[in-house]
Amino acid sequence: MSDRKKPVLIILHQERSTPGRVGQLLMQKHFPLDIRRPALGDGLPETLENHSGAVVFGGPMSANDNEDYVRREINWLDVPLKENRPFLGICLGAQMLARQLGAKVYGNHDGSVEIGWYPIEATNNGRMLMKWPSMVYQFHREGFELPHGAELLARGDLYPNQAYRYGKRAYGVQFHAELTRMMMQSWVVRGASRFTLPKAQPGSAHLEGRMLHDRALKAWLDNFLDIVFDEAG
Template sequence: MNDLSPKNRILLVFNSATGQPGRLGTVMRRYGFEFDIRRPGEGDPLPTDLGKYHLVVVFGGPMSANDDHLDNVRAIMNWLPHVVASDAMYLGICLGAQMMARHLGADVVPHPEGMTEIGYYPVQATEAGEHLFPDELMVYHWHSEGFGIPDGAELVATGPTFPHQAYHIDERIWGIQFHPEVDDEAHERWLSNAADKTDRPNAQCPDTQRAGRAKYDAAFGAWFERFAETVLLKNRMACDVGQSS
């Protein structure tokens, strides 16, 4: 890759020892990206020079964005200022979105009535998100806390239980409360490892989740393909066009 070519690396930051890029990896590989995987909870350092990355993705995890006593949470929260100061795009998924929201001054708190979203639930576009979301989309969730909207951010998707579902800042920093990376393998692994959590308020049992996957996953996956092309690849495609002209 010469100095003028578009960046083709994505930094993937996992909050667990077993997390995988799943559908996100499948989609982004098709566009020629390579992955640099870091797991700060396992001792991996987080790079402070982000100039060689097109995109930084921070995935979810079972902990809270407020758990500063945990190595991975503390490491990521201390590192996020480098992301904000860089030119790299950022996608926070669930916990990753909550961490960025917290870093930017918003609260991350449980639902006031103790509700969760574990399974398939609807999200709706806000007026600002009509070009990104259909009127309603069934997406996969696994969370018990939600994020506030940081100053300067724009809410682009909402939902009936947790009203803040997706935000962006300057079309560079994106946070989504749900999990487009979860493919069939990841879903079964999560159900196997944490089925005991599916009896929480508003959570769906494993059989209901599997039925939801059969009914909704194809449309959810197609949405993420469009989102990747429209949002995550936007600057890279502009660079490609500029170099070919």
């Protein structure tokens, strides 16, 4: 039955965005992809009964923005939560899930960002779930409060809440494991203006860090997707 799984709903936020390695790994696991871009007018399903779950990716906008599509997307997250369907929010997606659950999304008071490679540490709950990488790739200037009732799975220094689980099937991660080499090179070029922000790393450190840390991050992502979409299909 592995070739008859229901598609995973993929929610992207820019015209040129791709699901990167998340998409590649899901397809290797025999999940078709249903790609939607709400920011460009795509609708979202009223139910996930025809999907194996959903992944909401990052983007340059904020979960605090007042654009209609941002509000609608945050409100829509009630669908996977109520239906107890597998859900993964990445960066902006994790922040949107936090907003849906009543938590705040914020930037650090000193303006510090995480743009580059930064260490994380799994909590006891995180270690019971799986093995976590020690260094992860980040590209954000806002973080989130841990939603009430959520389990913290991994923490960081500049932004303490790095990964969490709400209920049994909803996950949010602040960092980016989905970037292919081509995606990272594009981000380094297009995001260069942000490398002067407090605590940001220069572009060369992004690519050098990839050589050192990406293999472990990719292995984590492969295993993590198995956990998120366990028994889905």
